[in-house]
Amino acid sequence: MNQNWNDQTVYRKSSDVVARKIAGEYLLVPIKNRVVDMQQLYSLNELGEYVWSSIDGEQNISQIVAKILEDFDITETEARKDLNDFLKDLIARNLIETI
Numbered sequence: 001m002n003q004n005w006n007d008q009t010v011y012r013k014s015s016d017v018v019a020r021k022i023a024g025e026y027l028l029v030p031i032k033n034r035v036v037d038m039q040q041l042y043s044l045n046e047l048g049e050y051v052w053s054s055i056d057g058e059q060n061i062s063q064i065v066a067k068i069l070e071d072f073d074i075t076e077t078e079a080r081k082d083l084n085d086f087l088k089d090l091i092a093r094n095l096i097e098t099i
Contacts, residue, residue: 005061005087006061007060007061007062007065007096008060008061009059009060009061009097010058010059010060010061010079010098010099011055011057011087011090011096011097011099012055012056012057012096012097012099013052013055013057013095013096014092014094014095014096014097016030016031017029017030017031017095018031019052021065022060025043026042026043026044026048026049027041027043027044028042028043028045029040029041029093030042030093030094030095038054040093042093043094047068047072047082047086048086050067050068050072051064051068051083051086054067055086055090055096057099061083064083065079065080065083068082070097073090092093
């Protein structure tokens with residue numbers, strides 16, 4: 001996947017983010033010092049929402065890829081690229097962390 005993780009890497013969500021579905025849109029809302037950072041709202045597409053729900057501190061990358069392949073009509077190459085890009089973005093925004 002990337003230089004910082006492999007198929008056995010497990011992530012958990014940061015305690016500084018909440019997820020909310022508002023008007024049909026799934027949003028990640030960063031919270032710092034109990035204050036919502038409205039400049040950093042992060043909107044998820046269907047696959048992003050699916051992956052976000054799979055980041056549970058228990059499933060590793062390989063298991064998440066397998067679930068994506070079961071439920072979405074994409075190739076393994078596409079699934080891995082999309083997951084890689086999404087994880088890189090979540091890490092850069094401090095929304096997830098490795099266990």
